[in-house]
Structures are given as C-alpha cells and as structure tokens.
Amino acid sequence: MLLFVLSACSYMVDYFQLHGPLRWALIISFMLLKAGFIVSIFMHVAWERLALKLVILITPLTLLVLIGLMAIEGDYTFLTRIASFVR
Numbered sequence: 001m002l003l004f005v006l007s008a009c010s011y012m013v014d015y016f017q018l019h020g021p022l023r024w025a026l027i028i029s030f031m032l033l034k035a036g037f038i039v040s041i042f043m044h045v046a047w048e049r050l051a052l053k054l055v056i057l058i059t060p061l062t063l064l065v066l067i068g069l070m071a072i073e074g075d076y077t078f079l080t081r082i083a084s085f086v087r
Helices: 002-015 021-042 050-086
Strands: none
Touching: 002 021
C-alpha cells in the first residue's frame, strides 16, 4: 500500500505541472523512497544483520561520493581550460 501511495505522489508531481528544482527534488525523493522500500521489504534486507546491511548500502554510497568528487574535479578542469583559452 505504501508503494502505491508513493507512486501516486510521484504521479501528482506531473499532474500539478510543477517545474524547476522543486519538481526534480520531489521526483528524486519519491524515487529514492520507493527504491528503499522495495529493497527493504521485497528483497528482505529489513530482516538481515547490520553487517550485511552496511555492506549493501555503503558500497553504492561510496561510489556516489566518488562520482560526485570526479564531477567536481571535471568541472574545475573544464572551467580552468576555458579561462586559459579565453585569454
């Protein structure tokens, strides 16, 4: 039932024609909530030991942090190149 409610809320974002950062924040929030619910209940992670939960959750979070750091470095490199070519 909770998955249905979250899906309905996600649909309501489009129904009310929200735009901009609010729209994307809501869509991503509902997506992450639904994914967490599916993983915890349907994949039985809610009943696993803490060590297994940490192995399952920390690996993707670490990858996301590393991807974010690479994106920041890529932006810095791109902006530095633009600044040096403009002169």
